Amino acid sequence: MAAQEISVHQLAQCITCHAWSPDHSMIALCPNNNEVHIYKLSPDRTNWEKLHVLQKHDQLVSGIDWSLRTNRIVTASHDRNSYVWNQEGSEWVPTLVILRLNRAALCVQWSPKENKFAVGSGAKTVCICYYEQDNNWWVSKLIRKKHESSVTSVAWHPNNILLATTSTDGKCRVFSTFIKGVDTRDSKAGSSSDSRFGEQIVQLDLSISWAFGVKWSPSGNTLAYAGHNSMIYFVDDVGPTPLAQNVAFRDLPLRDVLFVSEKMVIGVGFDCSPMVFAADERGIWSFIKYLGERRSSLSGSKHGSQISGAFGKFYGQSKLGASNDALEPSRSRGGVHENCINCIVPLKEGGSSRIRRFSTSGLDGRVVIWDLENQEDLSQYL
Numbered sequence: 001m002a003a004q005e006i007s008v009h010q011l012a013q014c015i016t017c018h019a020w021s022p023d024h025s026m027i028a029l030c031p032n033n034n035e036v037h038i039y040k041l042s043p044d045r046t047n048w049e050k051l052h053v054l055q056k057h058d059q060l061v062s063g064i065d066w067s068l069r070t071n072r073i074v075t076a077s078h079d080r081n082s083y084v085w086n087q088e089g090s091e092w093v094p095t096l097v098i099l100r101l102n103r104a105a106l107c108v109q110w111s112p113k114e115n116k117f118a119v120g121s122g123a124k125t126v127c128i129c130y131y132e133q134d135n136n137w138w139v140s141k142l143i144r145k146k147h148e149s150s151v152t153s154v155a156w157h158p159n160n161i162l163l164a165t166t167s168t169d170g171k172c173r174v175f176s177t178f179i180k181g182v183d184t185r186d187s188k189a190g191s192s193s194d195s196r197f198g199e200q201i202v203q204l205d206l207s208i209s210w211a212f213g214v215k216w217s218p219s220g221n222t223l224a225y226a227g228h229n230s231m232i233y234f235v236d237d238v239g240p241t242p243l244a245q246n247v248a249f250r251d252l253p254l255r256d257v258l259f260v261s262e263k264m265v266i267g268v269g270f271d272c273s274p275m276v277f278a279a280d281e282r283g284i285w286s287f288i289k290y291l292g293e294r295r296s297s298l299s300g301s302k303h304g305s306q307i308s309g310a311f312g313k314f315y316g317q318s319k320l321g322a323s324n325d326a327l328e329p330s331r332s333r334g335g336v337h338e339n340c341i342n343c344i345v346p347l348k349e350g351g352s353s354r355i356r357r358f359s360t361s362g363l364d365g366r367v368v369i370w371d372l373e374n375q376e377d378l379s380q381y382l
Helices: 189-192 376-381
Strands: 006-011 016-021 028-029 034-041 049-055 061-067 073-077 083-086 093-098 105-110 118-122 126-132 137-143 151-156 162-167 172-176 200-204 210-216 222-227 231-237 243-248 252-263 264-269 275-278 283-291 306-309 320-324 341-347 357-362 366-371
Touching: 006 306, 016 061, 016 357, 034 189, 049 093, 073 105, 073 222, 093 137, 105 151, 118 151, 126 162, 126 376, 162 222, 172 222, 210 264, 222 252, 222 264, 231 264, 243 283, 252 341, 264 341, 264 357, 275 376, 283 376
Parallel strands: 061 105, 151 210, 210 252
Antiparallel strands: 006 366, 016 028, 028 034, 034 049, 061 073, 073 083, 083 093, 105 118, 118 126, 126 137, 151 162, 162 172, 162 210, 172 200, 210 222, 222 231, 231 243, 243 306, 252 264, 264 275, 275 283, 306 320, 341 357, 357 366
């Protein structure tokens, strides 16, 4: 990868999670403790200045999200609490969120309209939080008794109603989060706006191991998530009879994924190098290449792919199928990152759904900004 296509910044010894301000001039990150540090990039884009240290949590901050419209930061922590931070003058003022959790909060994300956010937890529950103007605080409604283990990731559908979750019980689920008085009935949202709060739309039993890093495509037509068994899953037509594919790879598992277009997904994890997956004209997903590794992946390496239809509570009959179990030669680990990548964040420009830049952070304390604009071999998928 050419030098101009990446930008590497060493901001801590270890980074748990990070998020960008709406104009991408500031970054909020957790340096693997109970604090959130906010840095601002210098005009020449070479140095970072630490502006703020947000200190309210008592334990590790496990999730950060910075809203694009309202410029609010939401944080979640192992101390079972979540805070919404509003900038008042030169200070960031926290507002406590009533989560009612008895286990750690593990992940958090604003909804597309930013009138709600979701918190996944080790208590086998998901908190859907919204603002109560009368009491000047954030309250939550809980989705209970659906997950059998910790909720590792949450992702909002573009319609602001559906929420996808992954869990260490190996399942991916989609729920309705419609809250009367907060959401409005929308014909564009289809039947999802008619569903009751907490109603499970679909349960996907594709993985036999822990599941992580769920994301929706920009249109909301495709769902992708990763399994701890070195597989990534793609689901179309999410509903009673979804169509699912899985792509197996021979390297270490992924921790998070990101759609950069309808046909391309970036996966990051324990292998230290972002992996590119793409769909061909038939809609068949496959592994394409690694980004920023020390040695290019061998073009002859093959990765298994299987496609199955009608996945829900049980597996359906195979509609299409292809697999290749050929072992690929070993390759050197690492590259730009030198340890596990645990967070990937899009850098959207001008409200466009198309993503050309994204950032990653990991246990090596680095934040890396990646630019796909000049990747000619990937242009057909962008």
